Amino acid sequence: MTLKEKILEAAYELFGEKGYDKTTVAEITKKAGASKGGFYHHFESKEEVLETITFAYIDRVREIYNELLEDESLTVIDKFVASYYRINKLKLESVEEWDKIKNLYANRENHVLLVRMAESFEQATVEYYQCLIEAGIQQGIFHLQYPEQLAALWARESIKFQQMSRRLFLNPSLEEEHFYQVLRFNEQLINQQLGLQETKIALEEMGRDYLKSMKSKLKGWEQ
Numbered sequence: 001m002t003l004k005e006k007i008l009e010a011a012y013e014l015f016g017e018k019g020y021d022k023t024t025v026a027e028i029t030k031k032a033g034a035s036k037g038g039f040y041h042h043f044e045s046k047e048e049v050l051e052t053i054t055f056a057y058i059d060r061v062r063e064i065y066n067e068l069l070e071d072e073s074l075t076v077i078d079k080f081v082a083s084y085y086r087i088n089k090l091k092l093e094s095v096e097e098w099d100k101i102k103n104l105y106a107n108r109e110n111h112v113l114l115v116r117m118a119e120s121f122e123q124a125t126v127e128y129y130q131c132l133i134e135a136g137i138q139q140g141i142f143h144l145q146y147p148e149q150l151a152a153l154w155a156r157e158s159i160k161f162q163q164m165s166r167r168l169f170l171n172p173s174l175e176e177e178h179f180y181q182v183l184r185f186n187e188q189l190i191n192q193q194l195g196l197q198e199t200k201i202a203l204e205e206m207g208r209d210y211l212k213s214m215k216s217k218l219k220g221w222e223q
Contacts, residue, residue: 016100
């Protein structure tokens, strides 16, 4: 592990335990086994450390998208479905870190960073779906006039599904059926907009699988 990686790991642990505001550069360097000079060789400030930690998640999302785009064993429809499962798997892996992540962004000023992260996530997702849709058009699988606009719409809807899922996990009193209604509506929408004669992208099934997996994960975590 490089010194930079040690600093990031130490900072993440301290931010998660104590909160971003209450963590000092001196504490980060001590935990990382680094000198003050070593810290400032890699980072200009504590704020830059948090930004690096934040955008490492976006980098991982982009890696997932690129891996899927380059996988020649999958059809464009397979890639539509696989991206949903892969991103959800990434989120499932972070369940145990939810309390730490919350502490990372407890400072009101850090909400600006969260907005930037959300914008970057949406941009990466739009680019991914646009590549898929354009490839599907070229292969004669999809039939539509506005791939760029549909990619933007679908990226926003995908993000909304994840947000709705999270609210269901955190507030069990919310109505699951409403979530499934939204999924069914969007399942019909995306298949029709892509010009598919049959339901190839089974969004409701995907949503049910994700909820089931998350509930199981949360149950095990709470125990």
